Amino acid sequence: MNRHLISAADLSRDDALLILDTAEELAQMADRPIRKLPTLRGRTVVNLFYEDSTRTRISFEAAAKRLSADVINFSAKGSSVAKGESLKDTALTLEAMGADAVVIRHGASGAPHRLAGWVRGSVVNAGDGAHEHPTQALLDAFTMRRRLGRLEGLRVAIVGDVLHSRVARSNVRLLRTLGAEVMLVAPPTLLPVAVGGWPCEVSYDLDAALPKADVVMMLRVQQERMNAAYFPTVREYSRRYGLDSRRMALLPEHAIIMHPGPMNRGVEIAADVADSVRSTIVEQVSNGVSVRMAVLYLLLGGSEAQR
Amino acid sequence: MHALGPAGSDAGPGTQASLDAAPPGTKTVLGAAEIRRALTRIAHEILERTDGAADVMLLGIPTRGVPLAHRLADRLSQAEHGLVPAGSLDITMYRDDLRLRPARTLGHTDVPPAGIDGRVVVLVDDVLYSGRTVRAALDALVDLGRPRAVQLAVLVDRGHRELPIRADYVGKNLPTSQREVVRVLLEETDGQDAVLLGDDGGGA
Numbered sequence: 001m002n003r004h005l006i007s008a009a010d011l012s013r014d015d016a017l018l019i020l021d022t023a024e025e026l027a028q029m030a031d032r033p034i035r036k037l038p039t040l041r042g043r044t045v046v047n048l049f050y051e052d053s054t055r056t057r058i059s060f061e062a063a064a065k066r067l068s069a070d071v072i073n074f075s076a077k078g079s080s081v082a083k084g085e086s087l088k089d090t091a092l093t094l095e096a097m098g099a100d101a102v103v104i105r106h107g108a109s110g111a112p113h114r115l116a117g118w119v120r121g122s123v124v125n126a127g128d129g130a131h132e133h134p135t136q137a138l139l140d141a142f143t144m145r146r147r148l149g150r151l152e153g154l155r156v157a158i159v160g161d162v163l164h165s166r167v168a169r170s171n172v173r174l175l176r177t178l179g180a181e182v183m184l185v186a187p188p189t190l191l192p193v194a195v196g197g198w199p200c201e202v203s204y205d206l207d208a209a210l211p212k213a214d215v216v217m218m219l220r221v222q223q224e225r226m227n228a229a230y231f232p233t234v235r236e237y238s239r240r241y242g243l244d245s246r247r248m249a250l251l252p253e254h255a256i257i258m259h260p261g262p263m264n265r266g267v268e269i270a271a272d273v274a275d276s277v278r279s280t281i282v283e284q285v286s287n288g289v290s291v292r293m294a295v296l297y298l299l300l301g302g303s304e305a306q307r
Numbered sequence: 308m309h310a311l312g313p314a315g316s317d318a319g320p321g322t323q324a325s326l327d328a329a330p331p332g333t334k335t336v337l338g339a340a341e342i343r344r345a346l347t348r349i350a351h352e353i354l355e356r357t358d359g360a361a362d363v364m365l366l367g368i369p370t371r372g373v374p375l376a377h378r379l380a381d382r383l384s385q386a387e388h389g390l391v392p393a394g395s396l397d398i399t400m401y402r403d404d405l406r407l408r409p410a411r412t413l414g415h416t417d418v419p420p421a422g423i424d425g426r427v428v429v430l431v432d433d434v435l436y437s438g439r440t441v442r443a444a445l446d447a448l449v450d451l452g453r454p455r456a457v458q459l460a461v462l463v464d465r466g467h468r469e470l471p472i473r474a475d476y477v478g479k480n481l482p483t484s485q486r487e488v489v490r491v492l493l494e495e496t497d498g499q500d501a502v503l504l505g506d507d508g509g510g511a
Contacts, residue, residue: 001410018412025397025413034450039400067400297400302410 001298004116004123008134008174016177020142022294023287029066030286040069043300046099048090048115049126050076050106055261055285056126056136060103063292069300072099087111091118101300104128122299130164130225136260137170139291141178143280144215146287147256152179157209159185160219160241160268163192164226167260168219172200185209187241189230206241210250217258218243218268234267244270248278256280333490333505337479342462342500345478346375349460350382352476357427360386362455364423365393367431368444369414374495375462376431392419396430396451401443418451428454429476433491435461438472463502465489 001015011019029035045064049057057073064071074094076082081090087106094102101122104112109129116123127133145151156175162168162184172182182200184191195202203209210216221237231237243257251257257269257279265271274281329335337345357363360383367376373395380393397414405411430444441459448457460476465483483489483504490503 022413025415028416032451036450037400038446039405298410300410301400301405303406303408 003299004112004125005134005295005299006112006116006123006125007132008137008170008177011134011174011177013177013179016138016141016174019138019291019294019298020145022298023138023142023290024146026293026297027287027290030290036066036068038068039297039301040064040067043069043100044072044098045069045101045103045296045300046072046074046094046097047126048074048094048102048104048106050081050104050111051127053105053127055288056105056133059285059288060124060126060135060292062289063296066289067293067296069100069296072097087115088118091115095119095121101296124295124299127166129166130169131166132170132173133166133260134170134174135288135292135295136167137174138295139284139288140167140171140217140258140260141174141180142291143258143284143287144180144256146283147280148214148254151175154180154214155183155212156180156215156217157183157185157213158217158219159206159209159243161190161221161230162186162195162219163190163230164222165219171217172198176200183209183213185241187231187237206243206247207250210247211252213251214255215258216243216251216255217260218263220260220262221264221267238267242266242268242270243273245272248273248276251278258284260284329501329503330505333503335501336481336489336504337463337502339500342478342502345462346378347382349476349478350379350386353379353383353429353458353460354386356458356475360391361389362426363391363429364419364421364426364454365391365429365431365460366396366418366423366444366448367393368440369395369397371433371491371493371496372431374493375433375460376429379429379431379460392421394419396444396447398440398443398447401446403439403443416447423448423452423454425453425455427456427458429458429460431460433462433493434489435459435464435472435474435477436467436489438468438470441472442470462491463489 002010047057047060061071099121103124103126104115105126106128109131111128112123112125125132125134158168175182176199184200185203185206259281263269354360365376365380367373376393380391383391394417395415397416399411399413458475461474462478463481464474464477465481467485488505492499492501494500
């Protein structure tokens with residue numbers, strides 16, 4: 001494994017499988033009376049969040065605490081960042097406090113990469129702009145493997161706002177590494193210009209894509225990043241690209257429905273679909289803790305020399 | 308395979324490719340028949356010491372403690388006509404030497420559904436050496452519940468304890484020097500049963 005986890009592309013097939021297998025062992029812990037391991041005692045993990053987040057931040061915090069690491073939460077609101085402190089100065093402050101790992105979420109693509117050059121500890125990307133969100137891709141792959149038993153040869157449809165989605169980017173890369181076939185389904189305005197170079201298929205027609213999908217992953221319509229008109233109305237988007245119960249019936253019997261959250265119920269996914277037994281949305285959250293524990297353990301659990 | 312030898316000998320199954328009965332520089336200390344007899348004797352000792360193994364649960368420490376635990380459980384079940392549960396207990400996350408080496412791959416923990424509360428848990432490992440593995444196993448056990456008693460069964464006790472720990476059941480006491488390496492081979496993991504003793508020349 002590398003010292004940092006910045007992009008899903010940094011992971012070889014063996015690395016990714018090691019993380020998933022480790023997470024599988026750690027997932028057992030959820031059933032135990034004492035959900036804590038002493039492994040990272042005395043290590044410090046800083047959660048550095050420049051963008052709002054509930055599940056990712058809480059998930060990383062729970063993961064670090066279950067491994068007995070000390071956790072420092074830092075959010076840009078209410079800190080010196082509001083007074084204009086630069087990322088580099090913040091990084092040097094963290095460095096001086098002896099952070100062994102920095103989990104960073106930032107609105108700018110590439111911020112974790114820059115940070116990795118400034119601190120001695122491991123950097124874990126928890127989402128940077130529209131670039132990558134590797135631990136989300138890992139927990140998605142973990143969820144698919146748990147539900148469907150394999151990843152090799154799985155057909156995964158990723159539907160919706162691909163343009164603004166770091167989840168889609170990381171998933172395309174990771175799933176490719178793990179041998180799954182990915183199809184992106186979106187209106188042309190919500191696909192990146194360079195999507196032709198990605199290792200996946202592209203379609204504009206959701207109804208045609210559903211019958212051959214083993215997994216359908218709905219993406220959130222990221223209205224906070226939309227400063228231009230990408231579709232005429234929310235209603236029209238929902239009619240063409242939303243997953244409702246009629247469309248759910250087009251899926252094969254075994255197919256599962258995923259969403260990275262937070263959901264816009266009634267926009268990209270209908271409420272009854274989100275709450276159906278095929279939906280893994282709640283599972284994804286608990287799997288997230290196991291996968292992030294695995295990542296923190298593999299990055300921080302060994303010797304300093306190796307890192 | 309944990310408290311096995313000096314640093315470096317704790318190799319995974321992948322590096323145990325050589326299957327000769329006794330590779331050059333090593334000698335066979337226990338053969339298949341002797342291992343079988345030792346396990347049968349340990350099983351009878353467990354029956355005696357625990358009044359027929361009624362509340363006993365065997366937990367093997369990966370890698371090679373696990374098949375040993377299952378073999379002992381089979382013998383106990385045959386002798387008493389009741390099923391004695393067996394499982395595995397991975398201790399990687401509880402080790403005291405995690406920071407000395409790259410992050411290790413986790414083993415599998417599989418505690419039988421009955422749970423360990425109120426039971427007599429017999430920990431099973433292949434080699435007892437420094438005692439640090441057993442220390443870690445005791446910590447791991449506390450996080451799983453509260454057994455009535457914990458006992459320890461090992462196939463080989465090679466001495467050189469670094470902690471105040473001793474085994475309740477020993478297959479063979481094997482006086483060794485710290486330079487020597489003890490390797491336990493089992494049918495389930497290595498294709499044959501044997502205990503080998505060799506010098507630490509070039510790494511076993």
